[in-house]
Amino acid sequence: MNGEPLPHRVRVRISPRPARSYDVAIGVGGPASVAEWLYNNYDGWRLAIVAEDRTSEIASLILGSAKERGLAGAVFRFGGGEERKTRTQKKEIENEMLASGYGRDTVVIAAGGGVTCDLAGFLAATYYRGVPWVAYPTTLLAMVDAAIGGKVAVNTPHGKNLIGAYHHPEWVRCDPSHLSTLPEREIRSGLAEVAKAALLESEVRVARLRELAPSILSGERAALEEIIEAAIRTKVEVVTQDDREEDYRQVLNLGHTIGHAIESASGFELRHGEAMSIGIALETRLAVAAGFAPTALIRQVEALLEDLGVPISLPEGLDPQSVHKRLQHDKKVREGRVRFSLLESPGKPHLGPEGWAVPVEDSLVRGVLGLNRQPVE
Amino acid sequence: MNGEPLPHRVRVRISPRPARSYDVAIGVGGPASVAEWLYNNYDGWRLAIVAEDRTSEIASLILGSAKERGLAGAVFRFGGGEERKTRTQKKEIENEMLASGYGRDTVVIAAGGGVTCDLAGFLAATYYRGVPWVAYPTTLLAMVDAAIGGKVAVNTPHGKNLIGAYHHPEWVRCDPSHLSTLPEREIRSGLAEVAKAALLESEVRVARLRELAPSILSGERAALEEIIEAAIRTKVEVVTQDDREEDYRQVLNLGHTIGHAIESASGFELRHGEAMSIGIALETRLAVAAGFAPTALIRQVEALLEDLGVPISLPEGLDPQSVHKRLQHDKKVREGRVRFSLLESPGKPHLGPEGWAVPVEDSLVRGVLGLNRQPVE
Numbered sequence: 001m002n003g004e005p006l007p008h009r010v011r012v013r014i015s016p017r018p019a020r021s022y023d024v025a026i027g028v029g030g031p032a033s034v035a036e037w038l039y040n041n042y043d044g045w046r047l048a049i050v051a052e053d054r055t056s057e058i059a060s061l062i063l064g065s066a067k068e069r070g071l072a073g074a075v076f077r078f079g080g081g082e083e084r085k086t087r088t089q090k091k092e093i094e095n096e097m098l099a100s101g102y103g104r105d106t107v108v109i110a111a112g113g114g115v116t117c118d119l120a121g122f123l124a125a126t127y128y129r130g131v132p133w134v135a136y137p138t139t140l141l142a143m144v145d146a147a148i149g150g151k152v153a154v155n156t157p158h159g160k161n162l163i164g165a166y167h168h169p170e171w172v173r174c175d176p177s178h179l180s181t182l183p184e185r186e187i188r189s190g191l192a193e194v195a196k197a198a199l200l201e202s203e204v205r206v207a208r209l210r211e212l213a214p215s216i217l218s219g220e221r222a223a224l225e226e227i228i229e230a231a232i233r234t235k236v237e238v239v240t241q242d243d244r245e246e247d248y249r250q251v252l253n254l255g256h257t258i259g260h261a262i263e264s265a266s267g268f269e270l271r272h273g274e275a276m277s278i279g280i281a282l283e284t285r286l287a288v289a290a291g292f293a294p295t296a297l298i299r300q301v302e303a304l305l306e307d308l309g310v311p312i313s314l315p316e317g318l319d320p321q322s323v324h325k326r327l328q329h330d331k332k333v334r335e336g337r338v339r340f341s342l343l344e345s346p347g348k349p350h351l352g353p354e355g356w357a358v359p360v361e362d363s364l365v366r367g368v369l370g371l372n373r374q375p376v377e
Numbered sequence: 378m379n380g381e382p383l384p385h386r387v388r389v390r391i392s393p394r395p396a397r398s399y400d401v402a403i404g405v406g407g408p409a410s411v412a413e414w415l416y417n418n419y420d421g422w423r424l425a426i427v428a429e430d431r432t433s434e435i436a437s438l439i440l441g442s443a444k445e446r447g448l449a450g451a452v453f454r455f456g457g458g459e460e461r462k463t464r465t466q467k468k469e470i471e472n473e474m475l476a477s478g479y480g481r482d483t484v485v486i487a488a489g490g491g492v493t494c495d496l497a498g499f500l501a502a503t504y505y506r507g508v509p510w511v512a513y514p515t516t517l518l519a520m521v522d523a524a525i526g527g528k529v530a531v532n533t534p535h536g537k538n539l540i541g542a543y544h545h546p547e548w549v550r551c552d553p554s555h556l557s558t559l560p561e562r563e564i565r566s567g568l569a570e571v572a573k574a575a576l577l578e579s580e581v582r583v584a585r586l587r588e589l590a591p592s593i594l595s596g597e598r599a600a601l602e603e604i605i606e607a608a609i610r611t612k613v614e615v616v617t618q619d620d621r622e623e624d625y626r627q628v629l630n631l632g633h634t635i636g637h638a639i640e641s642a643s644g645f646e647l648r649h650g651e652a653m654s655i656g657i658a659l660e661t662r663l664a665v666a667a668g669f670a671p672t673a674l675i676r677q678v679e680a681l682l683e684d685l686g687v688p689i690s691l692p693e694g695l696d697p698q699s700v701h702k703r704l705q706h707d708k709k710v711r712e713g714r715v716r717f718s719l720l721e722s723p724g725k726p727h728l729g730p731e732g733w734a735v736p737v738e739d740s741l742v743r744g745v746l747g748l749n750r751q752p753v754e
Contacts, residue, residue, distance in 0.1 A: 007402040007403050007404030007405075007550075008402070008403040008606045009400050009402050010403070010609050011398055011399075011400055011401075011613075012399050012400070012401060012525070012549075012613050012617065013396060013398045013617050014396060014397050014398060014617075015396060015617065017393055017394035019390060019392060020391050021389060022388075022391075023387065023389070024387040024388075024389060025384040025386050026386075026387070027384025028384075029384075087471075088468075091464050091465075094464075094533070094540060095533070098536070098539060099535060125503075125542070126541060126542055128540075128541075129528065148389070150391070151506065153506060156471070156472070158475035159475070161506075162475060162504075163503050163504065163505075164503060164505075165502070165503055166506060173384075225385065229385045236387055236388075236389050239389070240389065240391075
């Protein structure tokens, strides 16, 4: 610059990372099966099993089973809940582990719901600059969502999942028998994600899911296993094509853009899955309004969601204006227009000229929120 | 297990990461040059320039120069010092950035010494699950060490650098004119790392470094540029061959195993570089004692370190017993034997049957610490 001598230059080449793979296993016998897998793959390592209070019994089963095989480790408990998925909670568990001498030969096992998988996975991502982890999701939502895809994070006062990493687990083990101990509302909370996966997959999956709906809602294990596996396969197919969310992975945001705004506007009164379910229904209306999908898609999507017993419209008392305001702060806003991942038909996400997240005119967004009769601020 | 049905399995394939590269540029005109680089590569992004109090003027120069080019951003200051390289400090800067609306279109610039590069690099690694960063090291030690290699981390009460990530910067810019404003002890602190690089490189580099020593110590810019570039080249060669520390990168630990124990035993009274210099000298004695190197290497290494004005033996009042005790807690202990990266001769690190970090009998370690005349605990 300005006639000064050119700087010397040293080029640093970062070697490519080879492809790798891991398995998601679905079936009963989870705790013993995790212990066996750890014995086969991490003998001599120390197990740090991170669990919420309400899943600490499951964690103890895993630990007991691992100890029978001669492995050493401990359970690290925390209160659970979105409000504890924080940097401070992560630090407290890290300090407990460090005080107990857990080093780089640690393997972290996340035994709990989405909060535990996100928190423990992120903890594993930065502990000694990264140690391996195994996801043992115990809720339907965590099985089909949080445990898959390698996205781990904690919340901040300024938003959810803003501090985190991409850190894939070495193994994921889903045991549907844990779901029978969950309250029904908790199962329902996972069903929006299951519905989303079916909508991204095909007409056939949507039909099959409607067919299974009664068995699912009565907690039949075979039905649960089938839908868990199907939803995971769909997410895995998407993630495998794009594991850094650069483009195609955005189709997984179906329903989530409006859904997150609803969840936040409800002050987290609505469960994640309920908010996403409403989000899927409203974004389907948006796809139709924008001309990407036929009107019939609305009825098809709503019928699926209704069969699964999840909501399709904003609850009384939730101000659509406040949902709209939160949408304006979405991470995906570009030049004032919120971008959405929309569906043309089951199995066919919409690809616009700007990619899989399509900017939509605000008037259409206001329309599906029922705001067009109100004066614009 | 136990006759139960085999679980269903879904395989997740993680796509390979392609090779990439970045440049380290060395020369005067740093602040304007960074602004220019950001303008060329991150126009439209928001700059978060993280700086210690004592480097905040440099940070302001960068910001001013960037603003002249139409870029937007701010300086995020913190106190600096190893004691502030913490999870809490990281969180505070993150919160400031989040409160100011910095999103995934943020590029972090670390403008300061090793503490700033480590902290800001780690912050960049987890902010919105990873944003790009540029290293602008302002101390000799940071230029030749912290800024190169992608290892970023913070300290914990249980040890240094225990929570962190591998996150390479997009660019590194070293301006030796900042070094003239540093106290001489600070320059010396970087010289152990420069000596280590020369020892790993070749006899020729060692001879050249001794030749340049007087010019370096009087702060001549051309001499500084030459040794900075040479040390960086050596580190880059090593890191390029192994960017996840799986094996060969361990040669960079030369002097650091004993050095870290000394640094910790001194209660951080000794500067990092001083402790490493003594570590290099003592580990050379260890290489000779273990039969890997000829006795003449001791004299050769000590002459180099002395020319550079850095210490070669434990200071009065530092208890070798406490150094020895800390060695037993080294991350690299396996089956009671501490593992060291040792030199056979300049340019020739020792490769043992177990790799580049070689387990050494404790009696030899006690020997070089002058402990063999004392009764074993």
